[in-house]
Amino acid sequence: MYDISSIKLPFYIIDTPLLGLDVCDDEINPENIRIGIYEYFMKSVNQSQLIIIDNKKDMPDLNFNKHNIHLEYYSHNEKDRYGYFIDHSD
Numbered sequence: 001m002y003d004i005s006s007i008k009l010p011f012y013i014i015d016t017p018l019l020g021l022d023v024c025d026d027e028i029n030p031e032n033i034r035i036g037i038y039e040y041f042m043k044s045v046n047q048s049q050l051i052i053i054d055n056k057k058d059m060p061d062l063n064f065n066k067h068n069i070h071l072e073y074y075s076h077n078e079k080d081r082y083g084y085f086i087d088h089s090d
Contacts, residue, residue, distance in 0.1 A: 011049035
């Protein structure tokens with residue numbers, strides 16, 4: 001993405017990249033697509049800051065720490081980190 005962008009911003013924000021994932025072909029494993037897109041993101045992280053907003057249930061089980069990637073979870077539960085803003089709830 002960075003190489004072909006006409007405007008090279010210092011960061012990217014991608015919101016739920018797999019939300020509309022619909023696979024009809026029995027030969028294609030949806031989990032392989034999830035892993036592939038996140039591996040692509042991990043390889044691209046050195047070009048700029050990448051912020052991905054996704055549902056925890058859709059995240060593949062990959063070693064994000066190996067690539068120095070920080071994951072932040074928001075629980076919408078006041079006992080944990082409720083949301084983006086610290087000490088704020090609905």
